[in-house]
């Protein structure tokens with residue numbers, strides 16, 4: 402039977418195992434949103450993951466919603482990421498970059514010229530963001546005009562081209578957790594009356610155009626997509642998530658990115674937040690690689706892989722605290738305790754200073 406420790410063919414690359422390091426925001430980018438030099442060590446330490454997905458990374462200046470999150474839209478940022486991909490490849494790993502635009506989850510103080518954050522509609526999210534070293538309620542966004550939307554689609558396309566120049570094996574489009582793409586999808590955030598709002602087909606249009614642009618630029622084999630159908634993260638809601646995401650999966654199947662990364666339940670929270678939501682029905686509509694995430698332990702992960710219910714399992718907290726999470730899963734031993742005071746912002750503490758079993762002489 403299939404095991405977490407099988408190799409796995411993902412498009413044109415062979416992963417050493419079916420264990421994925423989930424995208425994790427750490428707010429440690431340096432000046433000009435270039436990834437920190439510490440990030441080279443941080444990602445290299447974790448290169449035994451079958452696949453690393455980086456922290457969410459901006460496609461443009463308006464895409465930023467948190468302090469010190471890295472970008473991939475300038476030459477300096479490309480060069481900063483190149484050091485990281487070289488280190489991960491040198492250690493035998495594979496790495497995709499997660500590309501995001503936060504949309505309305507932002508502050509004027511983080512936006513060019515102090516302008517309002519951008520969104521499908523001018524609806525403020527009841528959520529906070531981390532900026533200027535403190536948590537703050539996000540500002541009211543302004544609605545994107547119809548003629549601004551192609552430019553954002555093109556920013557996704559350009560960032561995916563930049564990702565290949567930076568040495569990444571591919572990109573994960575961030576369509577989850579109440580950020581821009583998710584804001585277009587959900588009728589709680591998208592009140593547009595043009596071709597990007599109203600019907601499920603119209604609300605899926607922006608995601609479809611981003612997928613088409615990125616796949617057109619770098620190919621389906623190097624394009625993944627993250628979705629979170631029932632998460633309440635960042636105040637997104639929808640009146641019929643099963644119908645919405647059934648259509649989303651039909652669009653995804655038609656464009657066929659190499660994997661779908663599905664957050665089951667509330668991000669980092671209860672898996673059964675919508676008890677009757679049918680994730681397997683979504684998987685049945687798509688014939689690519691199925692990556693699952695949210696609260697998995699070793700037993701759960703082995704079970705879904707052995708049952709053929711998932712091809713890949715992503716772990717977040719495990720990879721924060723344990724560079725050698727794969728070895729710990731293999732041996733069935735505990736992960737290091739999570740240092741919750743040093744998750745966001747700061748330096749090496751709680752980032753690159755976690756021990757491996759080897760360090761601890763185990």
Ligand SMILES: C=C(C(=O)O)c1ccccc1
Pocket residue numbers: 426457467577578634668
């Ligand atoms: C990129 C994030 C997400 O997808 O939820 C994120 C952002 C800030 C803190 C934690 C997570």
